[in-house]
Amino acid sequence: MSNLKIFGLMMIVICMLCACNTTTGGPSTSLDGSSIIRKDSLKEKQQVSDYFTTLFTDIFETEKKESNGDLLIPETKILDVNVKPEFKEFNSKNAVVNLKLSIDSNPRVKATLGKLKSYEAEIDAMRAVKALTSKIQAVGGLESENRSTKSAAGVILSTQKLLYDARSADLRIESKTYQRKSGEISVLVSADLVALDALKAWIDLVRFKRVNKLFSDGFERTQPLLDQIKSVSTSGLTDKKSLLVSQRQIMELQDRFLAAQSMRKVSEEIFLDSFPGANLSTVVDAPRIKIDANDVFGSYDLENVPSIREKLLLMDALKLNMAGLEASNSPQVAFRASVNAPMDNTLDDGVANAGFNLTYDFNDGGSRAAQVAQVKAELDILRSEIGDLKNKLKVEYSKNAINYETSLDRIDALSNLIEISKEIKETARQQLLSGRSTIKDVLDAEVTLSSLKIDQANAEADILITLITAKAYKDGLTQMIGWSY
Structure with missing residues (x-):
């Protein structure tokens, strides 16, 4: 100063x-x-x-x-989006490490962690209401009396301790504690969803990389065969209809190839959103996470689902808050003491007092009743949200269970068809030399085999995503990968 x-x-x-x-x-x-x-x-x-x-x-x-x-007034720090985590190679061994890095760097998770810290600060502020509080006030200046001016100063020391409030403060602290517990689960739920999105993006990128590779390999094998069919057709040794059918098959594959290329570009953008700064060339294999399908699709208790537990704890917090509001209608008793000590004649002119202070609001204009009504309305809203969430989880669980079984059957069927298609292709090639098969037969076999392998790649990705999604909504993924905050 x-x-x-x-x-x-x-x-x-x-x-x-x-x-x-x-x-x-x-x-x-x-x-x-x-x-x-x-x-x-x-x-x-x-x-x-x-x-x-x-x-x-x-x-x-x-x-x-x-x-x-x-x-x-602490300075607000904005998340630097240019700071990127250092991801390892995206293979089956590094799945857990890269997932943890993705969760730690996600703004959604950081936001829920910030809310959790605010709950802790609010609890500390509420506890201060019951604590012994003290303050000191110093007064200094000039005093004028009877046309005489002199310097004067004094010190006022006061203290207060809440003794009784019908547990109103305790109930509100307990309410905020339950809200903090709900916030802890909210962090895990948020991390589960981030991990789920990251795994889906990773699996999809590997899927479309694999599909594009299958298309490219298929075209390398079928294009020479198609050229041979064209040359034979122009010589008049084969039917034009056969050439038309073959070209149509290739065009259908090309259309699917263009769609797969577009999906790969989209999957790359989604992947980089979950793994910012990652090198796409390091994505070499799909993540491998051990998930017991029998456990995931076994017994299903909605009350233990993290997203449901989060809202149930919020409901408990609201009930305690309402009880605290109702308890605040009771009288409050506090111990208060103060000392006023002037600079001159401290002992003679000083004043000290101590005693109990009784406070009772017999008419607050309806403020407390309005607050209780508001909490009751919030409880009704929360009950409706829980009921709606339970219905959605049931539908999601049933859908994932059906998709999982369907994908299993599809993979088994495709595996058998691929083996048969391989045999047909080899037989067609062998019989081509003896004239028992045509170039079109070999081309048809190649096209069929490529299509089946592409369907198999999609089915394997779908079943993995289905299993991970079911696990995320039932138990969460953070505990499985060992992530904590």
């Missing part, structure tokens, strides 16, 4: 007090003169008030900036 400012303030006060002491006459009795004096007096008071306002603003704002202003 500037010594010059303090000195200036003291001089102004002294001059004002001296002016009061030396004033012997009153305002002018002239009608015109009294009006002018009042206007000048009001103007001077406004100028003095403005000066004090500016002075104290400069003093305390400067002090806040020079001392601990950063503690009172």
Whole structure:
């Protein structure tokens, strides 16, 4: 604090007090003169008030900036999106490591963690209501009495402790504690969804990479055969209809190939959203996470689903909050003590008091009843949300169970068809030399085999995504991969 400012303030006060002491006459009795004096007096008071306002603003704002202003108003830190985690190669062995990095760097998870910290701060603030509180107030300046001015100072020390409030404060603290517990599960639920999105993106990218590779390999094998069919057809040794059918088969594959290329580009963008800064060339294999299908699709207790538990804890928090509001209708008893000690004649003029303070609001204008009604409405909303969430989880569970069984049957069927298709292709090639098969027979076999392998790649990706999704909604993924905050 500037010594010059303090000195200036003291001089102004002294001059004002001296002016009061030396004033012997009153305002002018002239009608015109009294009006002018009042206007000048009001103007001077406004100028003095403005000066004090500016002075104290400069003093305390400067002090806040020079001392601990950063503690009172912490600087808001914005997440630097340019800071990217260092992911390892995306193969089956590094699945857990890369998933943890994805969760840790996700803004959604960081936001829920921030809410959790705010709950903890609110609990500490609520506990302070029941704690012993003390404050000290120092007063200093000049005292004018009987046209005599002298310096004066005093200290006021007070303390307070809440003794009884019908457990209103305890119930509210307990309510906020349940809200914090709900927030803890909310962090895990948020991390589960982030992990689920990341796994889906990873699996899809590997899927479309594999599908595009199958298409490319298939075209390399079928294009020479198609060229041979065209050359034979132009010589008039084969039917034009056969060429048309073959070209149509290739065009259908090309259309599917173009769609697969588009899906790969989309999957790359989605993948980079879950794994920011990752090198796409390092994605070489799908993640392998051990999940017991019998456990996932076995017994299903909705009350133990993390997203349901989160809302049930919120419901408990609201009930406790309502109980706390109702308890606040009771009287409150607090112990209070204070000491007022002037600088001069401290023992003679000092004042001390201690005792109990009873407070009871017998009429608050309906404020408490309105708050209770609001909490009841929030409870009704939460019950509806829980019921809706349970219905959605049941549908999702049934859908995943059906898709899983269907995908299993499809994979088994495709495996058998692929083996048969391989045999047909080899037989067609062998019989081509003896004339028992045509080039079109070999082309048909190649096209069929490529299509079946592509269907198999999609089915394997679908069944993995289905299993992971069912696991995420039932038990969560964070515990399985060992992630914690």
